[in-house]
Amino acid sequence: MTLRLIGLGTGAVLLVSTLSACDPLQQDPQCVVARAVSDGSTGSFATSFTLAQGEDATASCAQLKPEVVGLQKYFSQDPNARDRDPNVKDRVGLRSQPWWLAMPAVVAAERPYVVDPDAPVQRHAVGDLTTDAPGPDNYCEVPQLDNPTRLELRSTVSGQPGLSLTYAWSNVRIYNTPDIPGTLFVADLTYTENGCEAQYKVKGIWPVVSCATNRKPDESKCDPKADPSVGRLRGSGINPNFDVKCDPDALICVLKEPSAAFP
Known part of the structure; x- marks a missing residue:
């Protein structure tokens, strides 16, 4: 019995020594898109819009405020599809919604509209990821999407015209590093509002x-750090790498300088 125990002990030591001599396994980098894991719903991104150079800043369609944009990565339903066809790609979908559609009526009074249930609506735009892993610049790219997203809105004010909104997305790029695992995206947008078109x-x-x-902006709610001394028992959950502020219109935390280069 004593000899058996000694033998087992020696084997354990040898096993530990062998494992410690091996380099730790590292997973290959993958293109991921952050999502709400608690309920499996589409990941929602607090999105800012910067008018492209040369656009008319006085135009009605040049006034976009921050909005919530949903992103979702879709895997091929056939796990063997890529073995048969290397051109099969994973896909990314986007969903657009003006911020004031989700706000209480008292806040959205300047935009008194509801979705027209009788009009055609295209809420999602979907495109192919070009690669499975981030490129040298740490971005995963979706250069083209199959279709724009479209919303037709009906005015709740009698006699007032509705709104026809189109979001044509392109050059969608999702940043992927260990510190920022798919929690930031950049894109180009052609936005059309009742025939008025602007680039963002x-x-x-x-x-x-x-x-x-x-219903008023509270900058403290964007702080990633907890502060029990003022009753903030937990941080915002926003990556501290992001410099954020509270947007006074959408009342969500957004990047302070969305036009600045990143990283």
Whole structure:
């Protein structure tokens, strides 16, 4: 019995020594898109819009405020598809929604519209990821999407015209590093509102965090650090690599300088 125990002990030592001599296994980098894991729903990004150079800043369609944009990565339903066809790609979908559609009526009074149930609506735009892993610049790319997203809205004010909104997305790029694993995206957008068209540069961060207190901006709710001394028992959940502020219109935490280069 004593000899058996000694033998087992020696074997354990040898096993530990062998494992410690091996380099730790590292997973190959993958293109991921942050999502709400608790319920499996589409990941929501607090998205800012910067008018492209040369656009008319006075145009009605040149006034986009931050919005919530949903992103979702879709895997091929056939796990063997790529073995048969190397051109099969994973896909990314986007969903657009003006911020004021999700706000209480008292806040959205300047935009008194509801989705027209009788009009054609295309809420999602989907495109192929070009690669399975991030490129040298750490971005995963979706250069083209199959279709624009479209919303037809009906005015709740009698006699007032509705709104026809189209979001044509392109050059969607999702940043992927260990520190920022698919929680930032950039894109180009052609936005059309009742025939008025404007070009934007877009940048969004995950997750969407409300910064409203009594329907007013509260910067403290964007702080990633907890502060029990003022009753903030937990941080915002926003990556501290992101410099954020509370947007006074959408009342969500967004990037302070969305037009700045990243990283």
